[in-house]
Amino acid sequence: MSKLQDLADAIVAGDSDAVGENTTALLQAGLTAKQILDEGLIAGMNTVGALFREGDLFIPEVLLSSRAMHTGLDVIGPLLADGAGFDQGRVVLGTIEGDIHDIGKSLIATMLQGAGFTVIDLGVDVPPQKYVEAVLEQGAHAVGLSALLTTTMVNMKSVIQAFEEAGLRSRVPIIIGGAPVTQQFADLIGADGYAPDAARAVDLVRRLIADRKELRK
Secondary structure, three states, rough: OHHHHHHHHHHOOOHHHHHHHHHHHHHHOOOOHHHHHHHHHHHHHHHHHHHHHHHOOHHHHHEEEHHHHHHHHHHHHHHHHHOOOOOEEEEEEEEOOOOOOOHHHHHHHHHEEEEOEEEOOOOOOEEEHHHHHHHHHHHOOEEEEOOHHHHOOOOOOHHHHHHHHHOOOOOOOOEEEEOOOHHHHHHOOOOOOEEOOOHHHHHHHHHHHHHHHHOOO
16 A cells, blocks of 8 residues: 555654654554554664664664654554554563673664564663563563673673573574674673674574474464
8 A cells, every 4th residue: 555655754854743643644544553553653764774784774763763753653652552563472682791882782772663563671780680571571482682882781691691591492482683793702601693783683583482482383
């Protein structure tokens, strides 16, 4: 439907006014909130993620698209029963203990939300046990760890150990990222994956959650 494409295009353009108007018009035309979410808002943010990954969009533009996305969500949110529209999975995010940098983590949170995930953002300087508690309380499907400092990235291993001790390691994939983090380091500490940027983090989370679902069948 061209009107849904117009909505997706407005998301890519970061045009909050157009997103609000198009979302309202689509509701008035009889489309469901879920259809508008999936085929308009999320479709637009998926395009944003692809363009960001390819270097055709940059962080300020992604943030504008995210703001536009939330304008649409404000319109359809009351019609999405208990957040049922966000059915891709629940992801716990946090900056590792000892580190207070959150720009990268916040961008990943934005991209995940735009892709239809529910994000539980624990903030910065998060101790290992707090990730475990959040997964148990929220029934989360994945965990993302961020670090900017080489002196704190070693604490990522402590989070993985906390999940092993809690008996949750095989159930919940853990991905890591941040400026000093590499795939080699992820392999060394036993993380399930590493993403060098927010767009690829979304792709990785989506794949790992799907893989876990297949294993549970």
